[in-house]
Amino acid sequence: xxxxxxxxxxxxxxxxxxxxxxxxxxxxxxxxxxxxxxxxxxxxxxxxxxxxxxxxxxxxxxxxxxxxxxxxxxxxxxxxxxxxxxxxxxxxxxxxxxxxxxxxxxxxxxxxxxxxxxxxxxxxxxxxxxxxxxxxxxxxxxxxxxxxxxxxxxxxxxxxxxxxxxxxxxxxxxxxxxxxxxxxxxxxxxxxxxxxxxxxxxxxxxxxxxxxxxxxxxxxxxxxxxxxxxxxxxxxxxxxxxxxxxxxxxxxxxxxxxxxxxxxxxxxxxxxxxxxxxxxxxxxxxxxxxxxxxxx
Numbered sequence: 181x182x183x184x185x186x187x188x189x190x191x192x193x194x195x196x197x198x199x200x201x202x203x204x205x206x207x208x209x210x211x212x213x214x215x216x217x218x219x220x221x222x223x224x225x226x227x228x229x230x231x232x233x234x235x236x237x238x239x240x241x242x243x244x245x246x247x248x249x250x251x252x253x254x255x256x257x258x259x260x261x262x263x264x265x266x267x268x269x270x271x272x273x274x275x276x277x278x279x280x281x282x283x284x285x286x287x288x289x290x291x292x293x294x295x296x297x298x299x300x301x302x303x304x305x306x307x308x309x310x311x312x313x314x315x316x317x318x319x320x321x322x323x324x325x326x327x328x329x330x331x332x333x334x335x336x337x338x339x340x341x342x343x344x345x346x347x348x349x350x351x352x353x354x355x356x357x358x359x360x361x362x363x364x365x366x367x368x369x370x371x372x373x374x375x376x377x378x379x380x381x382x383x384x385x386x387x388x389x390x391x392x393x394x395x396x397x398x399x400x401x402x403x404x405x406x407x408x409x410x411x412x413x414x415x416x417x418x419x420x421x422x423x424x425x426x427x428x429x430x431x432x433x434x435x436x437x438x439x440x441x442x443x444x445x446x447x448x449x450x451x452x453x454x455x456x457x458x459x460x461x462x463x464x465x466x467x468x469x470x471x472x473x474x475x476x
């Protein structure tokens with residue numbers, strides 16, 4: 181991406197409410213992250229994945245996911261790429277997102293589970309879940325996790341991200357709402373998830389780039405981007421996803437409109453919890469497929 185720069189507190193504060201700006205600027209993030217040196221995120225797009233009626237073409241999405249995993253891991257064959265992540269003995273929870281207005285497409289859930297079974301994972305050891313994962317037998321015993329959700333704006337966190345998607349792994353999610361959900365990264369240090377996430381897939385088929393208020397949804401601010409972002413570093417994938425929404429707001433409004441809060445949790449996950457790379461200058465975006473209007 182030409183002219184990339186850090187996803188810093190200043191970047192995220194553009195267009196946020198005045199009182200948030202004032203509070204956040206007093207705690208500016210360092211220019212350099214203390215997490216990994218660099219990261220790769222694969223952007224895969226296909227103009228045929230969403231049909232004219234808004235439905236998802238499962239076979240196209242499966243191909244996109246496979247291309248993303250192969251490119252990420254540098255493999256020529258899809259199955260070998262997946263087998264480098266998962267083994268037959270794994271118990272795998274697919275952490276999805278069931279928000280009614282923009283859920284993880286069932287076609288994505290099925291595509292991931294299909295490849296897990298192809299790797300030899302037992303059917304009873306590969307399950308999809310969101311709410312209730314703390315009591316789900318597969319997630320309780322999981323040796324591996326796949327994290328997938330749509331990217332969208334979010335009232336509490338600024339952007340609904342892969343980092344945010346693990347909030348159901350705590351009994352009291354509201355405890356992580358203060359300060360723009362800045363401490364979501366802490367959840368990733370808990371035993372139930374720590375070190376288990378093998379793959380992150382941020383769904384950007386029809387992202388929501390703007391809105392204000394809790395559970396806000398307006399189809400005027402949803403567009404057929406027809407893409408997915410794939411990576412092993414959730415911070416890096418989220419940084420690219422957040423930048424995609426920001427650039428779409430600029431393209432749509434001619435400026436970066438205010439959100440309820442800035443998505444500070446992405447940079448915090450990097451600098452405070454060392455979960456990955458939030459600096460866009462150190463994130464390589466590998467692009468696969470149709471790139472018209474890609475923005476990032």
